[in-house]
Amino acid sequence: MTVMPSESGGRRLVVVGASWGGLDAVGTVLADLDPDSSPPVAVAQHRADLGEDALARALQGRTRMRVVEAHDKAAIEPGAVYLAPPDYHLLVEDGHFALSLEPPVRYSRPSIDALFESAADVYGESVVAVLLTGANDDGTRGMRAVKRAGGLALVQDPSTAVRPEMPASAIAAGLADRVLGLPAIAAAINDLGAAV
Amino acid sequence: MTRGELEKLELRLLLDAVHQHYGYDFRDYARSSLRRRIWRRVAEEGLQTISGLQERVLHDPEAMERLLLDMSISVTSMFRDPSFFAALREKVVPMLRTYPFVRIWNAGCATGEETYSLAILLREEGMGDRVRIYATDMNDTVLRRAKEGVFSLERMQDYTRDYIRGGGQAAFSDYYKAFGDRVRFDPTLAETMVFARHNLVTDVRFNEFHLIICRNVMIYFDQALQDRVHGLLYDSLVRFGTLALGHKESIRFTTHADAYVELDPQEKIFRRAA
Numbered sequence: 287m288t289v290m291p292s293e294s295g296g297r298r299l300v301v302v303g304a305s306w307g308g309l310d311a312v313g314t315v316l317a318d319l320d321p322d323s324s325p326p327v328a329v330a331q332h333r334a335d336l337g338e339d340a341l342a343r344a345l346q347g348r349t350r351m352r353v354v355e356a357h358d359k360a361a362i363e364p365g366a367v368y369l370a371p372p373d374y375h376l377l378v379e380d381g382h383f384a385l386s387l388e389p390p391v392r393y394s395r396p397s398i399d400a401l402f403e404s405a406a407d408v409y410g411e412s413v414v415a416v417l418l419t420g421a422n423d424d425g426t427r428g429m430r431a432v433k434r435a436g437g438l439a440l441v442q443d444p445s446t447a448v449r450p451e452m453p454a455s456a457i458a459a460g461l462a463d464r465v466l467g468l469p470a471i472a473a474a475i476n477d478l479g480a481a482v
Numbered sequence: 483m484t485r486g487e488l489e490k491l492e493l494r495l496l497l498d499a500v501h502q503h504y505g506y507d508f509r510d511y512a513r514s515s516l517r518r519r520i521w522r523r524v525a526e527e528g529l530q531t532i533s534g535l536q537e538r539v540l541h542d543p544e545a546m547e548r549l550l551l552d553m554s555i556s557v558t559s560m561f562r563d564p565s566f567f568a569a570l571r572e573k574v575v576p577m578l579r580t581y582p583f584v585r586i587w588n589a590g591c592a593t594g595e596e597t598y599s600l601a602i603l604l605r606e607e608g609m610g611d612r613v614r615i616y617a618t619d620m621n622d623t624v625l626r627r628a629k630e631g632v633f634s635l636e637r638m639q640d641y642t643r644d645y646i647r648g649g650g651q652a653a654f655s656d657y658y659k660a661f662g663d664r665v666r667f668d669p670t671l672a673e674t675m676v677f678a679r680h681n682l683v684t685d686v687r688f689n690e691f692h693l694i695i696c697r698n699v700m701i702y703f704d705q706a707l708q709d710r711v712h713g714l715l716y717d718s719l720v721r722f723g724t725l726a727l728g729h730k731e732s733i734r735f736t737t738h739a740d741a742y743v744e745l746d747p748q749e750k751i752f753r754r755a756a
């Protein structure tokens with residue numbers, strides 16, 4: 287689906303999907319992000335409900351980006367990391383987020399596919415999708431939407447992942463632009479911002 | 483015209499057609515979830531395009547019924563967000579007690595999980611015989627299911643846990659009887675409930691309430707529609723009446739931010755300022 291750059295104001299958005307082993311992997315990527323150059327980041331992480339804002343607190347300790355659980359209609363602002371709240375889908379609208387209690391998508395809520403597909407719909411070629419460790423194939427369909435829209439697909443090298451299945455699924459589908467270790471993923475995101 | 487622009491055109495035409503032919507107005511729904519639901523219906527009908535769906539729903543009311551169900555269903559649970567129900571007991575029930583009779587509006591009740599949770603809580607707080615819960619939804623099918631009070635047995639373990647976390651005072655299993663893989667809730671709970679069809683987008687105020695619970699309903703609306711519905715909710719509250727939204731909903735982004743004071747910011751419970 288082609289999307290006009292004007293729709294997102296030419297701004298980039300990074301969307302991250304992680305499952306089993308994701309807390310540490312997401313933390314490692316966020317640790318190296320530069321709030322002055324990284325685009326805003328939205329994260330769908332499969333998890334048990336750790337309690338209100340527990341994941342945000344855990345990640346905030348590791349990064350200079352501002353980490354928050356996304357509220358419905360929250361504006362997408364630079365320098366911030368938005369987490370899908372537990373048991374909601376996190377969806378991207380033009381310039382803000384929306385939440386949803388639609389049924390779980392292949393057993394997952396939040397669904398990585400849902401986040402990626404909505405981001406691809408609105409941000410088109412300005413979306414950067416990052417798929418990290420996990421033991422299922424959530425994210426592969428979302429990656430396909432991102433690629434179809436002209437976005438960039440960064441996939442964690444499965445040999446560095448706690449669980450390789452999720453990144454391996456996207457790679458097997460031929461959807462990865464680059465297969466990288468976690469520090470290289472962070473570096474690639476910082477480079478994007480510097481180029482804008 | 484690009485594929486994306488074409489899809490937008492087809493979507494707009496579908497929503498206009500549904501509005502003009504059936505009266506349901508989804509034109510100001512948030513685009514991302516709307517688009518997902520529409521495409522899911524396109525796929526499940528075995529169709530290829532949104533235009534194809536438009537033709538089908540215009541000529542086949544049963545297809546429209548299925549689309550409506552897609553648009554109505556939020557998959558939720560009893561005592562979802564137990565801390566909210568604990569806050570209701572501690573901060574809202576004491577205010578409700580000051581009225582001889584209490585009217586509550588559970589707006590967008592879907593299949594009734596929240597309505598039954600509420601009825602159980604109010605009974606335990608001794609309010610069962612002087613409260614009426616108006617549970618409304620735009621869809622008759624889900625209302626019928628809500629009225630039955632029948633839920634899946636396999637979820638009862640989770641519900642029991644959340645009932646206890648939400649301050650539940652009895653044995654949760656006393657409230658229902660299992661039959662097969664389902665349970666039926668105590669029918670006397672439903673005696674406090676009135677189920678009625680009401681569409682937040684197109685219908686107007688129908689009563690005045692002491693408490694309105696409208697959690698995770700407006701997340702499907704765009705900002706302008708949220709503002710409009712907030713107007714309806716505000717007008718439907720008594721002075722100093724209470725409004726409860728979902729945990730991740732914010733009143734700050736709406737035009738009604740100044741009309742309320744926060745009773746519990748974490749639980750998104752507000753009191754009408756005047």
